[in-house]
Each structure stands twice: as structure tokens, then as C-alpha cells.
Amino acid sequence: MSLTTALNNAQAIFNNTGTQSSVVSNNIANANNANYSRRQAVVTTNMAGAQVVQIARSSEPALQKAYLSSASSDSAQQLLLNAYSNLQSATLGGNDNEIAPATYLSAFQDAMQNYAGSPSNATAAQSAINAAQSLATSLNNATTAVQSARTDADKQISSDVDTLNSLLKQFQTANDAVKSATTTAGPTSSALADAMDQRDSILNQISKIVGVTTVTRGNNDMALYTTSGTTLFETIPRSVTFQPTGTYTADTTGNSVYIDGVALTPGQGANTTAQGTLQAALQIRDDVAPTYQKQLDEIARGLVTTFAETDKTNPSSPVMATGLFTYSGATTWSSGTGPSSATVITGLAGSIKLNSDAVANPTLVRDGGINGANYITNPSYDSTNPSKPLDSGYSTQLDAYITAMNAKADFDGSAGSSTNASLMDYSASSIGWLEGQRSTATTAGENTSAALSRSSGAYSNATGVNLDEELTLMMDIEQSYKAGTKILNTVNEMLQSVLDIVR
Incomplete structure (x- = not known):
């Protein structure tokens, strides 16, 4: 091996370890960031030697899909459970009703x-x-x-619609950044990974409001659809509209939520089919509360x-x-x-x-x-x-x-x-109905919380940062750096010997 080759190898080691240590340091700094996916400096050996060719971002589409679905189900179930609990407290009182x-x-x-x-x-x-x-x-x-x-549910719907429209606009910005980084950023740039993290963070927030499925197309472009198939985002955000109702009486009918012109259906059952808080709020306003109101009206009629x-x-x-x-x-x-x-x-x-x-x-x-x-x-x-x-x-x-x-x-x-x-x-059966619904919702809420915890843990384990692994990797990088230093010192000594002979 010539001295020039040795110097080139040492330089490659320094370049690689510099990039690797930067990536590992960034991973460690974001160990507690739930919206961060682990990066890895991919090193490949070719005729030119070893070199970092890509900053790879951890990605598990199947686990992400399961996590988004669990987040949608749990947010809906918890909102419904809270509504049942509030009705129980406001209309029945304590344990003695x-x-x-x-x-x-x-x-x-x-x-x-x-x-x-x-x-x-x-x-x-x-x-x-x-x-x-x-x-x-x-x-x-x-x-x-x-x-x-019902009034509170209507306010929840209005707030969710405003938030969803805002998030869809943010998603467009993040999605454009991903497409741009895919096209223009170099393979060792972290810009693409950062842009994808930002997009996934927004996607997580959207999933809590409405059930969402994703389709990734060329150039890392992503389209969003509701679980029922209505388009939420495809190149541009689709309009989500709702006209709130200020005050409710028993004969007031609330307005529908429209996504891209299609009415969103309410969830059904105490173990709700709703995906996201929007469907759950619609269920509370248009099904749960009106059904209970009918029972009260029937008692009064009796x-x-x-x-x-x-x-x-x-x-x-x-x-x-x-x-x-x-x-x-x-x-x-x-x-x-x-x-x-x-x-x-x-x-x-x-x-x-x-x-x-x-x-x-x-x-x-x-x-x-x-x-x-x-x-x-x-x-x-x-x-x-x-x-x-x-x-x-x-x-x-x-x-x-x-x-x-x-x-x-x-x-x-x-x-x-x-x-x-x-x-x-x-x-008495009206009390039983409300308590039965609340009990079913409580059990379902515990199940959705457990499912969310499991799916979140599995997704985090696959894409998140493990400090033990990162610290171990940092030690390996340090050894590589030391090897490069030894090569450089050896070459320096050899060159010094040559110079001494010439003198």
C-alpha cells in the first residue's frame, strides 16, 4: 500500500466517522422525541474505498398503519367515554343516583x-x-x-374541523418539502429525513381527529384518505366544512360534517366504530344524547x-x-x-x-x-x-x-x-341503560388504550432511538476514528523517516 493510499484511507475514515458521529449524536439528542425516527449512516465499500452513501431513516409502514388506526380508535373511544361519564354525573349524580x-x-x-x-x-x-x-x-x-x-359535542366538532383544515394545510407544506428533498437533496443530507419526520408528526395529529389511510406514490408523495375512502389530501388539501349550531334544544338537528363534499358518518355503539374524535362527537350529538333524551321524554309522557x-x-x-x-x-x-x-x-x-x-x-x-x-x-x-x-x-x-x-x-x-x-x-331501566353504556364504553376504552400502547411501543421500538444501541455504536465509531488516527500517525512517521534520510 502506498503512502498516498494510506492517507486516502485515513481521510475516508475521518469523513465517515464524522458523518456517523453526527448522525448518532442527533439520534441521542432526539431519544425522547416521539416524532423522530432513527437515522443511520449507511457505509458502502467500493473501488474508492468505504464511504457513507446515504442517511437512511427508519421506516415501518405496517407498524405505522397499525399505530395510526389505534390512535384513531382510542381518541374516539375516550371522547365517547367522557361524554357518558358527564351525562351520568349531570343527570344521575353519584353512586346512589x-x-x-x-x-x-x-x-x-x-x-x-x-x-x-x-x-x-x-x-x-x-x-x-x-x-x-x-x-x-x-x-x-x-x-x-x-x-x-349536544352543544359541547357541536363545539368539539367545530374545533376539530378548524384544526383538521389547519393540519391539512400544514401537511401540504410538509409533503411538498419531502418531494423537494427527495429530488434535490444529496444522499447524505438529513433534509429528507427531517421533512418526513415533520410530515409524520402532522399525520399523527390528523389520525386523532379522523381515521386516515395513506398511499405513498412516486417521489415520496403521499395521499390521504379517510377510512371510508373519502379523499382528505391528494396534491392539495380537500375542504372539510361544518356549520356550527349555537344552542341545542331537544328538537334541534345538528349539521353534518362534509369532507370533500361527502358527509361524515357518526360512530355506532358504546364500543364505538368511530375513528377519530370527529365521528365520536357526531355520535354523541346525534345518537347518544338524543336517545337518552327520548327516554327522559317517555318518562315525562308516562x-x-x-x-x-x-x-x-x-x-x-x-x-x-x-x-x-x-x-x-x-x-x-x-x-x-x-x-x-x-x-x-x-x-x-x-x-x-x-x-x-x-x-x-x-x-x-x-x-x-x-x-x-x-x-x-x-x-x-x-x-x-x-x-x-x-x-x-x-x-x-x-x-x-x-x-x-x-x-x-x-x-x-x-x-x-x-x-x-x-x-x-x-x-329505573333508563338508569340501567346509561350505566350499561358507560360500563361498555369503559371496558372498550381500556382495550383501545392498551392497543394504542402496544402499537405505539412496537412502532417506537422499530423506528425510535435506543440509547444503549446508540452509545454502543458511538464507541465503535470512536474505535474507527482511533484506527484512522493510527494510520495517519504511521504515515507521518514514515514520511518523517524519508525526510530524515534525504537530509
Whole structure:
């Protein structure tokens, strides 16, 4: 080997180790950066000797796909679980369900039984009215909480849409940088790897909002699609549009989210099919909360019909009117129609209230006549002598109300609960429905979190930085550098010997 060759080899070692140590140092500096993929200086030996020909970036497309899918599922499931938990807290209270309509309904039934046991007791009558008022208020408050949940979900959707549009614009910039670096950057440049890291970081954020699949084309160009196949990004970002709704009532229908003109579908089930927070928020707003609202409305409808009064003057075709419990816009109805039909009256739980006449005179609940003389049931009533005192010991009507509260009735199946049950059982089953949904969502949330942890760990192990490996590699590089130094020193000594001979 000539001295020139030896010098060239030493120079190659210094060049290679310099590049390698720079790459390893950068890896170590980003060991805790979740958005960083490990770099490796690829050394190849050819006729010119060993040299770094490429800065390779770790990439595992299959593991990345699994990670993105897990991130989408977990973000959706956690948002749904949070919504169920908030509804439980706002409408049921603590572990004893102390603010649940079913709890107030049970207390009202007890008060009615006390009143029926002492029909002449003014205190018992007032207690029944007070319990009825608490029950109506609990239904009003539950409706407010449910519609608040829908409003919050609508705000979440609006925020997600704005964020998604912003991320898609950022993705375009990052994708253009990747394409540019692929074309113009040298093989040992880290510009391409840096650009791809930035693009993947944005992709991770997108996956938490909406389920996403990727297609990588020539020049490292990437296109994005939703899991249902709608285009999110292809050369340019596709428009994601949504018109928010400021305030929700039970009969408000929220607007759809459109991606490239295609409506995004909500997730389904407590173990949701949603991918990303957008679909989960749509599910909360358009499915979970409305279903629970229907159950509340059915409880309210059951109260209205149970305590309705019947016109006694026309037994062949009886006309019914709201009694103790009434609501905004209430009118009379015939049997089997109006509130008596097993059909949800949208928003009834939000507008149910006590009849003001019954509040002013609680004995009307016992005797009938909230809607006038034609509706009085107390047998001592004399239409020819209306001022005649009524039988204060009359309890038949009160007993009938209590019996009706425990008698089976038909309920609307679209509410997601029982279709034939007593009012007491139906209200209890509503608690069971919400708690059951929350329990299923909790289990599913634990599963998606575990899946995300596993997929994230596998992806990180394949593409992330292992400090032990990097430090070991740094020691190997140091040995290579020492070998180059020895070669250089040896050549220097040989040249010095030659010079000494010449002298």
C-alpha cells in the first residue's frame, strides 16, 4: 500500500466517522422525541474505498398503519367515554343516583302513598305536590344537561374541523418539502429525513381527529384518505366544512360534517366504530344524547298520561286533559292519541311542569277537577250544589294513580329501552341503560388504550432511538476514528523517516 493510499484511507475514515458521529449524536439528542425516527449512516465499500452513501431513516409502514388506526380508535373511544361519564354525573349524580329522575319518581310515589293513607291531611297533600315539583324539576334539569352535552359535542366538532383544515394545510407544506428533498437533496443530507419526520408528526395529529389511510406514490408523495375512502389530501388539501349550531334544544338537528363534499358518518355503539374524535362527537350529538333524551321524554309522557284527567260527561268517547303534570302547548286528546299513544313527544321532559291549579289547591289531585267540574271524581260532588263540601276521606283516585304508576304501559321503542313496562320500571331501566353504556364504553376504552400502547411501543421500538444501541455504536465509531488516527500517525512517521534520510 502506498503512502498516498494510506492517507486516502485515513481521510475516508475521518469523513465517515464524522458523518456517523453526527448522525448518532442527533439520534441521542432526539431519544425522547416521539416524532423522530432513527437515522443511520449507511457505509458502502467500493473501488474508492468505504464511504457513507446515504442517511437512511427508519421506516415501518405496517407498524405505522397499525399505530395510526389505534390512535384513531382510542381518541374516539375516550371522547365517547367522557361524554357518558358527564351525562351520568349531570343527570344521575353519584353512586346512589341521588339526582336521577327515577329517584325523585320513587320519592313522589312514597309521598302519594302517604297522601292516599291520609287523604284529609293537608300536610301530606302539600308533600305530594312538593315531591311532584322536584320530579318535574329533575326532568327539566336532565334535559338541560343532555342538550348541554349536544352543544359541547357541536363545539368539539367545530374545533376539530378548524384544526383538521389547519393540519391539512400544514401537511401540504410538509409533503411538498419531502418531494423537494427527495429530488434535490444529496444522499447524505438529513433534509429528507427531517421533512418526513415533520410530515409524520402532522399525520399523527390528523389520525386523532379522523381515521386516515395513506398511499405513498412516486417521489415520496403521499395521499390521504379517510377510512371510508373519502379523499382528505391528494396534491392539495380537500375542504372539510361544518356549520356550527349555537344552542341545542331537544328538537334541534345538528349539521353534518362534509369532507370533500361527502358527509361524515357518526360512530355506532358504546364500543364505538368511530375513528377519530370527529365521528365520536357526531355520535354523541346525534345518537347518544338524543336517545337518552327520548327516554327522559317517555318518562315525562308516562307521568302526563298517568295523572291525566278524563271528562266524565262523555264516557262513550272520553276526552282527556293534563292533570297534575302538564306541559307547554298541551291540549285535550282522545284515548290512544296524543300523549296516550306510545310515541315520543320530543322535548316533553324539558317543558313538563305542575298544573298551577293543583299547586294552588293540592286537594284537586285527590278529588279531580283540575280542568273543571266535568273532571271531578270525588263521588260526593253535587253539580246542583257545587259549594257542597267534598268527601275529605276520598282516596280512590289517589290509589288509582299509585296503581297506574306500577301498571305496565307501552313506550316508544326508538328510545332504546323497554317497550312495555311500568313507569317505575321504565325510569329505573333508563338508569340501567346509561350505566350499561358507560360500563361498555369503559371496558372498550381500556382495550383501545392498551392497543394504542402496544402499537405505539412496537412502532417506537422499530423506528425510535435506543440509547444503549446508540452509545454502543458511538464507541465503535470512536474505535474507527482511533484506527484512522493510527494510520495517519504511521504515515507521518514514515514520511518523517524519508525526510530524515534525504537530509
